[in-house]
Amino acid sequence: MATPTFRRDAAAGAVAGLIGGLVFVWAQQAQGMRAAVGGLAGVTSLGAGLILHLGVSALIGAAFGAIFRYQPQGYAPTISSGVLYGLVWWIIGPLSIVPAVLGRGPTWSVKDANAALPSLIGHVLFGALTGLWYHVLIALSVRRAPTAAPAQIPAPAAHVLILGGGFGGVSLAQRLEQIFARDPAVEITLVSQSNYLLFTPMLAEVAGSGLEPQHISAPVRAALVRTRFRRAEVERIDIAAQSVVLRSGSTVLETVPYDHLALALGSVPNYHGLPGLETHSFTLKTLQDATALRNHVIAMLEQADVEPEMDERRRMLSFVVAGGGFAGTEMIAELFDLVHGVRHFYPNIHAADLRFALVHSGDRILPEISPELAGYALKKLETRGIEFLLGARVAGATADAVRLTGGQEISTRTLVWTAGNQPHPLLRTLPCERNRAGAVITEGTLQIKGFANAWAVGDCAEIPDLLNAGKMLPPTAQHALREGRAVADNIAALLRGRRPAPFRFRTIGTLVALGHRTAVAEIRGFKFSGLLAWLMWRTVYLAKLPGLEKQVRVALDWTIDLFFPRDIALTVSAPTLGQTADHEGDP
Numbered sequence: 001m002a003t004p005t006f007r008r009d010a011a012a013g014a015v016a017g018l019i020g021g022l023v024f025v026w027a028q029q030a031q032g033m034r035a036a037v038g039g040l041a042g043v044t045s046l047g048a049g050l051i052l053h054l055g056v057s058a059l060i061g062a063a064f065g066a067i068f069r070y071q072p073q074g075y076a077p078t079i080s081s082g083v084l085y086g087l088v089w090w091i092i093g094p095l096s097i098v099p100a101v102l103g104r105g106p107t108w109s110v111k112d113a114n115a116a117l118p119s120l121i122g123h124v125l126f127g128a129l130t131g132l133w134y135h136v137l138i139a140l141s142v143r144r145a146p147t148a149a150p151a152q153i154p155a156p157a158a159h160v161l162i163l164g165g166g167f168g169g170v171s172l173a174q175r176l177e178q179i180f181a182r183d184p185a186v187e188i189t190l191v192s193q194s195n196y197l198l199f200t201p202m203l204a205e206v207a208g209s210g211l212e213p214q215h216i217s218a219p220v221r222a223a224l225v226r227t228r229f230r231r232a233e234v235e236r237i238d239i240a241a242q243s244v245v246l247r248s249g250s251t252v253l254e255t256v257p258y259d260h261l262a263l264a265l266g267s268v269p270n271y272h273g274l275p276g277l278e279t280h281s282f283t284l285k286t287l288q289d290a291t292a293l294r295n296h297v298i299a300m301l302e303q304a305d306v307e308p309e310m311d312e313r314r315r316m317l318s319f320v321v322a323g324g325g326f327a328g329t330e331m332i333a334e335l336f337d338l339v340h341g342v343r344h345f346y347p348n349i350h351a352a353d354l355r356f357a358l359v360h361s362g363d364r365i366l367p368e369i370s371p372e373l374a375g376y377a378l379k380k381l382e383t384r385g386i387e388f389l390l391g392a393r394v395a396g397a398t399a400d401a402v403r404l405t406g407g408q409e410i411s412t413r414t415l416v417w418t419a420g421n422q423p424h425p426l427l428r429t430l431p432c433e434r435n436r437a438g439a440v441i442t443e444g445t446l447q448i449k450g451f452a453n454a455w456a457v458g459d460c461a462e463i464p465d466l467l468n469a470g471k472m473l474p475p476t477a478q479h480a481l482r483e484g485r486a487v488a489d490n491i492a493a494l495l496r497g498r499r500p501a502p503f504r505f506r507t508i509g510t511l512v513a514l515g516h517r518t519a520v521a522e523i524r525g526f527k528f529s530g531l532l533a534w535l536m537w538r539t540v541y542l543a544k545l546p547g548l549e550k551q552v553r554v555a556l557d558w559t560i561d562l563f564f565p566r567d568i569a570l571t572v573s574a575p576t577l578g579q580t581a582d583h584e585g586d587p
Contacts, residue, residue, distance in 0.1 A: 008141060009065040009134075016133035017061015020082075020126040021054045060089060061130050078135040079128050080548040086127020087120075087555055094119050157185040158495055161244060161256060163234055164264030165192025165220050167477045168457035170546075171484035172262055173227045179492045181226075186495070188227040189256065191246060195220055195231050198287060201477065201541050202554070204327065204513075206290040208334030209298070209566040213287045215553040218546040230256075234426055237261070239454060260453045260491050263440065264484065265424035267459035267475070272420055280397040281417040284327055293416065297338060298568050300413060304353070305346040311411070317353045318412040320402050322394045323419030324360030325368065326512055329377060331416055332358045332386055333515035342568050357387040357410060359394055359402070361419070366520075368474075369510055373520040376529050380514055394419065423460040435462045444502040446487050455491070457483035466504045477544075478508055511537040 064085055160176060162169045173190050180186040196217035205211040221229050232246040235253065243257045269285060271277045282293045297319070304316040319339070321332040336356050343349055358365070358381075365388065366374040378388060389404070394417075396403040402410045423439040433441040433449045439462045441449050446463065448454040457463075458480035465471040473479050482505050490500035509523035511533065519533040528536060538558065545551050 009138065010062045011065070012137040012141065013065020013130070013134050014058040014062040015137060016130045017057045017059070017064065018054055019133045020061065020128075020130040021057025023129050024057065024122045024126040025050065025053060057126070061134070064130055065134055079131040080552045082127040082129070082131020082134070083124055084127070084548065084552045084555055085130070086123040086125070087552070087559070089127070090120050090123035093123070158259040159187045159189065159257065160260045160262065160491060161258035162188070162190040162262045162264060163192075163237075163244065164266055164458070164460075165190060165194060165197060166264055166266050166458060166480065167197070168480035168484040169262070169264035170197045170220060170223060171481045172264065172457065172488050173224050173484075175485040175488035176491070177224065177226055179488060189230060189258075190220065190224065190227050191230045191232055191234060191244070191256075192220060193231065193233055194286070195229070196287075197223060197546055199541075199545050199550075200285075202545075203284050203287075203290045204330040204334045206287065207284065207293040207297075207331065208338040209294050209568065210334065210338075210561055211554060211557050213291050215550055215557060216545070217287055218550055223546060234265075237426065237430060239431060239451060242453070260494075261455065262484075262487055262491075263427070263448070263454070263456040263460055264458050264480070265426060265460045267421040267423055268425070269417060270420035270422035271417070274394060275396040277394065277397050277417060280399055281322075281415040283417050284331060285421075294338075295570055295572060297335065297414065298342075298570055301339065301342070301346055301349065301568070302570070305348045313349075314353050314355070315400055315411045316413055317349065318355040318357070318410065319414045319416075320357045320359065320410055320412045321416045321418060322359045322402075323417070324358055324362060324365035324388075324390075325418065326366070326510075328358060328360070328416070328418040329365055329381075330513050330515075331418060332356055333381060333513065335416075336381075336384060336386055337515040338566055341566050345565075345568060354385075355387065355412075356385065357389060359389045359392050359404065359410075359419075361391065361393045363390055365390070366512060369512065369520065369522050370527060373522060373527055373529060377512065377514055377520050380516075380518055384516065421459065427460055437462075445490055445500040446483060446503050447490075447500065452494075455487045457487055463503070466502055467506055473505070474507070476507075476510075479505060511540060513537050 064082065162173055169190060169192065173188055176186070176188050180188075196219050199216040199218070202211055202216040206213050206216060230246060230248075232248045232254070234244060235247045236245040238244070239261070241257075242259070242261070243255050244261070246254045246256060248254065267285075269278075269283045271281075282296065283289050284293070300316045304313045307313040307316060317339075319332075319335050321328045321335070339354060339356075340351075343351070343354075364371065364374050365378055382388065392408070393405045394402060394415075395405045397415055400411060400413055402412055402415050404410070422437055423434075425438070427434060427438055427440055430440065430448075432451065432454075435441060439460055440456045441462045442456050442464075443449060444464055444466050446455050446457060446461075448456050448461075459475040461483075463473045463479075463483065465473045473483075483503060486501070486503040493500050509521060511519060511521045513519045513534065517534050518530055519537045521528040521533040521536050523536075542551055542554060545554060
């Protein structure tokens with residue numbers, strides 16, 4: 001049965017949809033176009049078509065209110081939701097329903113997209129106005145009849161200190177805010193070297209110039225309402241004294257006491273002591289890494305276009321990725337798409353000059369997924385012209401070559417290192433159990449072994465998989481998000497005199513983008529590949545991208561990418577290898 005709040009939201013959405021629908025009709029008429037709904041329904045009367053159109057607009061608006069609900073923190077998120085909603089309905093309507101009614105089927109072809117492009121502005125305007133008026137109507141309703149505040153839940157005074165602003169740390173803070181929303185006695189502090197939550201699954205697209213860097217980074221301060229955020233570096237952790245020393249800038253030190261400490265420090269690149277590797281390679285851990293790699297690749301194209309010496313030109317146009325896991329496979333595919341997508345801008349660069357190679361120590365790429373899907377991915381990428389050196393290891397690097405074990409060399413000026421990570425080095429200073437890689441070992445409750453008030457999540461922790469005896473949970477985003485929430489629940493349980501609960505979670509699935517609108521996906525044992533897997537990849541990660549504003553921006557970036565080539569503007573001087581940004585410890 002629908003609740004009064006649900007009925008209120010749906011009704012306000014319907015009214016907002018009517019307003020947006022009227023403006024949509026005005027926008028269409030201003031462009032000299034017929035009202036789409038009436039024409040498709042076979043309604044020849046202008047009045048009947050308008051009535052039908054407004055009825056549909058009201059239904060769409062009611063659905064908006066039912067889905068997105070009221071967000072009291074401000075109108076901007078609601079408008080952003082409306083813009084995304086209008087974009088979705090543009091895809092559903094002109095790109096899907098219209099071709100189907102006309103007997104062509106929902107082909108989503110470039111021809112259909114170009115034909116429907118003039119109505120895109122109207123749909124986006126409809127969505128934005130629906131969101132705006134929905135927020136205004138609900139805000140007026142709440143002001144006229146405010147709801148009673150729920151009773152406060154008492155809890156003991158405590159300070160929870162979270163180190164790390166990645167998926168695990170931010171989800172932990174958000175869950176604590178939910179639990180102690182009306183209890184100011186519980187203080188929450190999050191410390192991170194960067195002031196944003198980075199959505200790492202889309203880093204390869206930033207490096208491939210498919211997405212704008214700021215669109216996959218959500219400001220931590222905006223994501224957390226009552227958490228105290230500190231942009232600082234952790235200098236020292238004193239578990240015995242229950243305090244952490246922070247460094248802000250180069251000289252300012254501050255000691256922060258805590259009652260509960262949560263480590264979510266993530267990982268940093270591990271170069272395994274190989275000569276020249278750190279100096280002469282790019283990594284893919286931060287936004288600075290991705291943007292530096294993008295600028296470097298474009299700079300190589302610019303230089304190669306005017307380079308008269310053939311060997312040097314081919315060296316500039318050889319791109320090597322070390323590591324055949326998720327990051328490496330997606331990165332080589334994005335590099336291939338970027339270079340081939342913009343090659344027509346460079347008349348002196350020919351396809352025969354280009355080389356893309358992936359070096360992997362295993363006998364197959366993507367060891368995290370089934371051999372069947374890994375084989376599909378390998379075949380797809382090889383068909384495009386990407387070279388795979390399996391069973392090979394990088395032995396070192398120079399400014400113009402990558403050395404492999406066995407003496408082989410690849411002449412290149414671009415090496416991307418994704419073959420090794422290690423937990424944050426700060427963990428080595430802690431008086432607790434660690435595994436061989438340096439990650440702290442936790443109990444099933446996510447408490448660090450031997451400490452009742454110290455917790456660890458994500459890449460920096462070795463967490464037992466209670467559903468698979470003898471195995472450990474993988475350091476992926478889907479696990480870190482849920483580990484953070486579980487730690488928050490367990491901290492709340494201890495503060496309220498209850499016992500912490502063991503953490504159990506079964507991996508939902510894995511998705512890997514392969515470029516060229518193809519991907520592979522494995523969800524709960526079901527395997528998908530090709531265009532369907534690619535659509536799943538985009539749908540899942542767009543939904544998980546933090547913040548509605550960022551979802552809208554990424555959706556618009558992807559839409560633009562359907563019609564225009566990737567951006568090759570060098571907005572900053574491209575750094576040489578060895579001058580990339582310092583690596584941060586957040587995942």
